[in-house]
Amino acid sequence: MDRGRWIGALAASAIVALVLILGVTAPTSHQRSFATTDTLGPDGGEDIATYLGRARESLAERSASDGDLWALVSFHDQIRSDEIRGVVGDVRVSELRYRLQLDRVQTPVVDVQVADGDAALAAADGHAISKVQQLAGFDQRQDAIHEAMVRGLNEQCACIVGVIVRGTVDELEEIANQAQVRAVEALPPDAIHGWFAVRPLLPEYVDVAVVGPDDGDVPR
Incomplete structure (x- = not known):
């Protein structure tokens, strides 16, 4: 590889690295809103x-x-x-x-x-x-x-x-x-x-939000 191409490749690698670093350390507010x-x-x-x-x-x-x-x-x-x-x-x-x-x-x-x-x-x-x-x-x-x-x-x-x-x-x-x-x-x-x-707050959740029994008769 000649000197010009080598310098170009090195510069491109540096730009990619900088973008990755900025993306990790300084996420945009848009990224934060969708990550949460x-x-x-x-x-x-x-x-x-x-x-x-x-x-x-x-x-x-x-x-x-x-x-x-x-x-x-x-x-x-x-x-x-x-x-x-x-x-x-x-x-x-x-x-x-x-x-x-x-x-x-x-x-x-x-x-x-x-x-x-x-x-x-x-x-x-x-x-x-x-x-x-x-x-x-x-x-x-x-x-x-x-x-x-x-x-x-x-x-x-x-x-x-x-x-x-x-x-x-x-x-x-x-x-x-x-x-x-x-x-x-x-x-x-x-x-x-x-x-x-x-997540619904069911009326039967009196003390703790825990699903109740499922053994009752279903009306037909």
Whole structure:
């Protein structure tokens, strides 16, 4: 290799090394935002009192200057979809989390994304039914659970276990003060919709977030 090519190769290697070093030591904010996964809801096995404290703190550390925030609204008892507006007011409702509550039976949590507006909210139950009907049961018990959930949704069951909303800290605090609401947990203002995980706060999570027994009879 002649002197010119050798110098060119050496310079190219130095540039590559510099790029790698900068990429490791000084990641951009864009890289950081996608490397971190935000979560809403209690961790598995978490003490519920600890989670409720975390949820309250997530609002206390925010201010009006943060603008609109993504938040999970959880209830003392599950509610119907037509009761949501009476609880959360006029904030943007982005996602409903459905679950048929049965004694000693583990049922799936089905999430339904909703567009802005009350018409989309009113249509959400139908979308939930379609999603449940598409679930694959691996045995007769699972098939029976899915069928029971479809029946419940057709009868407008109290199947809403949580709601994802977007609002200001003042709006979220107002929601948190509603009698039906057990917790409102907000994400930081830079959280991106679709890039955070959600774990439901089930009504039966009294002391610890632990899945209960699954040996009860499934109604048919």
